[in-house]
Amino acid sequence: MGDSPIRILSVGTALPGPPVDTARLAECFGMDQLWRQWVDTFIGTRTRYLSVDLASGEVRHDLADLGESAATQALARSGISAEEIDVMVLGTATPDTLMPATVNVIADRLRIDGVPTFQLQSGCSGAVQAFDVASALLATGRHRTALVIGGDVIAKHYNVKADLSALPPSELVNYLLFGDGAGAAVLTAGDRPGAPVVRSVLTRLSGLDRRPGQTLRWYGLADRDSAEAPASEDYKAIEELVPVLAEEVAEELLDDLGWDRGEVDYLLPPQLSVTMTEKIAKRLDFPRATEISCVGDTGNNGNALLFFQLDRLLREMTMPSRAIAVAIESSKWIRSGLALERV
Structure with a gap:
């Protein structure tokens, strides 16, 4: 990956709260005890965090909110200031808008400007693709420090008034598997002994x-x-x-x-x-x-x-x-x- 190894200095994460357990999902959507047992047996997910309020359907956190929080935490842990970031990459399947790109909204909130920014549209591999792009750019020697972000806000697609008992499995599974969140990492081509x-x-x-x-x-x-x-x-x-x-x-x-x-x-x-x-x-x-x-x-x-x-x-x-x-x-x-x- 070039002469200078790329290192991960820090990671930050963000979740919309509070956690929603399967019993709470069942209560909101009127599902019975057998449904809950099925989720526990065949899915196994105990809790998830949703940006949407299940009672009202209001979306209370967007991807830019979560991305900003995760990035702020990662920067604080790295000892790197936002002004030192040379390149920024976001991987997501659910940007807040088609335009402006969510990566640029997050950059603006962090006071990052005058650097290359990239937004990659992809499912669960988008985070790795963001690492790939950032690492390749750092390996050229033209950039020294990168901020990599990945996240999704999937619950905005929820219909909180849906009758889950009437949904086919291809749609029902989305209410059971998914949650919302974001993460960020600071990468550097500089020397930082001990950093992975x-x-x-x-x-x-x-x-x-x-x-x-x-x-x-x-x-x-x-x-x-x-x-x-x-x-x-x-x-x-x-x-x-x-x-x-x-x-x-x-x-x-x-x-x-x-x-x-x-x-x-x-x-x-x-x-x-x-x-x-x-x-x-x-x-x-x-x-x-x-x-x-x-x-x-x-x-x-x-x-x-x-x-x-x-x-x-x-x-x-x-x-x-x-x-x-x-x-x-x-x-x-x-x-x-x-x-x-x-x-």
């Missing part, structure tokens, strides 16, 4: 001839009354394909670096749901790696997930040690991952 080094970043489109596993529509005046659901997904396809793509990511990262599975100390697996994450981690089979997962408590908050995992990793990561992170985007199937090392 980004050894490899991988992003690969893997959607040739594959039907989308997830669709998120953005309605305008012409089609806002469409009968199509704003969000739907083929959970069976996701359940079948994500573990396969995750294994491909892990194999490619290991081959690229010449690492053995037994040399990896920490695994950050894809965070679809508790039950899916458990299956994927078992399939990846890193024999001595500590699993870093958060989805049971945060819900699947899209591009924020990696940052919540990294936040915990940075607190726990011993020296020396190695970590592998994997993220899969299921809309048109992007496999992605990071390899980190603390030396």
